[in-house]
Amino acid sequence: MILRRPLFWLILVLAGLFAWFPQHNNNVALREDLILVAVAIILTTNLNLMIGYTGYVNFGHIVFYGLGGYIGLYLATVRGWHLITAALTAGVVVSLFALLFGLGILRLRGAYFALATIGVLVAVQAFVSNFEPWGRSTGMYVAFDSYAPLGGPKHALWTTYFLIIGVMALSLILSLGIKSSKFGLGLFAIREDEDAAIVLGVNATVFKAIIYSVSAFLPAVAGALMFFKNGMIDPSIAFEYMLSLEGIVMLMLGGQGTVAGSALGAALYERLRSYLLTSPRLSGFHLVIAGALLLLVIRLAPGGLIGWFYRLVPRSREVIE
Amino acid sequence: MSGILASMIDGLLIGSVYGLAAMGLSLIWGVMDVINLTHGSMIALGMFGMYLLFGAIAGNPYVLLLPVLAAGLVLGIMVYWLSVSWVIDRPILMSLLSTFAVNMMVIGIGTAIWSTSPYNVNFSLPGLTVGDYTFTGNHMAAALSALVISGLLELFLYHTRAGKAIRAVSDNRDASELMGISSTRVLMIAFAIGIALAAAAGALVSTLFPFTILSGAGYQLKSFVVTVLAGLGKPLGALAAGVLLGLLEGIVSPFIAVSWIPLIEFGLFVVVLILFPRGIFGRATA
Numbered sequence: 001m002i003l004r005r006p007l008f009w010l011i012l013v014l015a016g017l018f019a020w021f022p023q024h025n026n027n028v029a030l031r032e033d034l035i036l037v038a039v040a041i042i043l044t045t046n047l048n049l050m051i052g053y054t055g056y057v058n059f060g061h062i063v064f065y066g067l068g069g070y071i072g073l074y075l076a077t078v079r080g081w082h083l084i085t086a087a088l089t090a091g092v093v094v095s096l097f098a099l100l101f102g103l104g105i106l107r108l109r110g111a112y113f114a115l116a117t118i119g120v121l122v123a124v125q126a127f128v129s130n131f132e133p134w135g136r137s138t139g140m141y142v143a144f145d146s147y148a149p150l151g152g153p154k155h156a157l158w159t160t161y162f163l164i165i166g167v168m169a170l171s172l173i174l175s176l177g178i179k180s181s182k183f184g185l186g187l188f189a190i191r192e193d194e195d196a197a198i199v200l201g202v203n204a205t206v207f208k209a210i211i212y213s214v215s216a217f218l219p220a221v222a223g224a225l226m227f228f229k230n231g232m233i234d235p236s237i238a239f240e241y242m243l244s245l246e247g248i249v250m251l252m253l254g255g256q257g258t259v260a261g262s263a264l265g266a267a268l269y270e271r272l273r274s275y276l277l278t279s280p281r282l283s284g285f286h287l288v289i290a291g292a293l294l295l296l297v298i299r300l301a302p303g304g305l306i307g308w309f310y311r312l313v314p315r316s317r318e319v320i321e
Numbered sequence: 322m323s324g325i326l327a328s329m330i331d332g333l334l335i336g337s338v339y340g341l342a343a344m345g346l347s348l349i350w351g352v353m354d355v356i357n358l359t360h361g362s363m364i365a366l367g368m369f370g371m372y373l374l375f376g377a378i379a380g381n382p383y384v385l386l387l388p389v390l391a392a393g394l395v396l397g398i399m400v401y402w403l404s405v406s407w408v409i410d411r412p413i414l415m416s417l418l419s420t421f422a423v424n425m426m427v428i429g430i431g432t433a434i435w436s437t438s439p440y441n442v443n444f445s446l447p448g449l450t451v452g453d454y455t456f457t458g459n460h461m462a463a464a465l466s467a468l469v470i471s472g473l474l475e476l477f478l479y480h481t482r483a484g485k486a487i488r489a490v491s492d493n494r495d496a497s498e499l500m501g502i503s504s505t506r507v508l509m510i511a512f513a514i515g516i517a518l519a520a521a522a523g524a525l526v527s528t529l530f531p532f533t534i535l536s537g538a539g540y541q542l543k544s545f546v547v548t549v550l551a552g553l554g555k556p557l558g559a560l561a562a563g564v565l566l567g568l569l570e571g572i573v574s575p576f577i578a579v580s581w582i583p584l585i586e587f588g589l590f591v592v593v594l595i596l597f598p599r600g601i602f603g604r605a606t607a
Contacts, residue, residue: 105591108595110413112549116594123583126581126584130578245425249422284429285430287425288426291423291427292422292426294419295404295423298418302415
């Protein structure tokens with residue numbers, strides 16, 4: 001039972017703190033910092049389902065987030081849907097799209113799949129940049145009256161913040177749930193040896209397509225919420241390749257394959273990134289530092305921070321999954 | 322009708338540069354089973370290498386290709402020791418991530434130096450005018466240079482001792498070590514040549530189009546498409562597939578907006594991988 005696992009309760013406490021702190025003293029700056037951390041955690045934990053659990057590198061994970069943002073924004077502003085319905089619909093549509101696509105490209109093994117995911121990103125970006133209803137390369141803006149159903153802009157920003165914290169908690173719980181399920185064991189088997197897994201009765205193509213689709217759902221919902229909050233979207237910010245790549249750095253830094261590791265890596269890296277981007281002397285160099293960090297982690301500590309902690313305190317494995 | 326013909330010829334010319342870029346990727350992939358994700362940034366460095374050299378010397382860019390190639394070899398050896406030597410024979414995830422980390426560092430440094438605004442190499446050869454259409458001299462010279470470099474690579478791989486050693490290691494590393502070939506050194510040389518080819522391709526592209534530090538990524542994607550079209554470890558196959566891709570772009574470009582081309586290329590990539598997992602022009606070395 002998931003209720004008996006300490007990490008489950010830790011996740012709820014964490015989400016509670018995230019929700020309570022900025023609202024408690026109406027600290028908008030803190031809220032804006034935490035929202036970026038929450039989005040980083042959402043993206044990284046879902047990426048972990050592919051890389052950490054299944055052993056398939058997805059270089060284009062951001063495509064789910066961007067596409068979710070586009071669909072959500074389109075439904076919420078052009079069609080006038082309620083934000084929550086729009087975000088959920090975006091999640092479902094992007095998941096279905098991922099399922100269809102996954103059944104095609106997941107026939108490709110290992111490195112070929114990784115290359116195909118770069119292609120998915122480029123292709124979707126090319127499509128969206130040419131798609132007339134979504135404003136082509138200029139993108140879309142949130143119409144001001146779209147905030148009305150949520151009680152005006154100020155209130156709407158807080159609502160989207162709480163929703164994003166909710167999505168963050170769901171992402172972590174989803175990862176935790178999959179990890180101990182039979183489905184999760186099948187994914188680990190694929191990661192360790194795909195041929196052996198197939199021989200033992202794991203339907204690898206279907207498993208991979210399902211996890212690819214599952215890993216798309218919450219990032220798409222988060223994208224819809226986040227771009228609604230930001231008030232605008234365009235192809236270059238929705239499908240920012242670098243953000244997709246930084247997700248991999250976050251995951252490796254924290255510890256791929258673990259729930260706590262992906263969240264920890266995301267939070268630490270996101271804070272580091274914000275620091276570097278705002279520091280006048282280092283602002284141009286955040287990619288250099290990210291790259292060097294990634295190189296060091298895979299060379300010296302392939303298990304990331306959590307892997308290092310496991311070696312230090314072996315019994316911690318049972319609590320910090 | 323003649324417009325399409327002109328566009329096709331132009332596509333053929335540019336396609337040979339794509340082929341040159343892809344040969345670098347294909348050589349590394351085939352010999353050491355490492356997918357070199359620094360490829361795009363090395364192409365970009367080739368562009369800026371040419372830009373700097375041309376700015377400093379203002380010589381003939383096709384002569385300046387030689388120092389770019391030489392610098393590419395040195396850079397290749399550095400990248401090899403930094404990110405590749407210790408991931409060979411480890412899970413593919415490791416080599417993907419380690420080369421990718423170097424890619425991020427190069428792009429980061431490049432962005433800090435040159436920002437992401439476009440640059441160009443201001444050089445043009447007289448073109449050839451046929452009827453209403455002019456084929457620019459730069460395109461023809463770039464294609465010719467790509468062909469010459471490809472020919473030299475082919476001669477090197479099939480007619481020199483070092484080249485034969487590279488092919489031997491590519492076929493069977495254990496057996497070639499038993500024959501007294503130092504595979505570490507061979508892998509390093511192959512990697513350096515792969516990077517030099519990428520840099521040369523970038524240098525040629527810089528004489529054709531404006532470029533930014535991020536431009537390499539598009540050519541990296543094209544190189545992947547070309548490599549899977551050609552199958553691994555066949556340099557001339559990669560050249561042929563590159564020309565084919567250029568031709569395809571030439572055929573479709575009069576009809577659709579340029580921004581659709583990545584979508585078509587990617588579609589091609591997936592279809593080819595699924596239908597011809599061993600490439601169209603040859604069998605991959607398993």
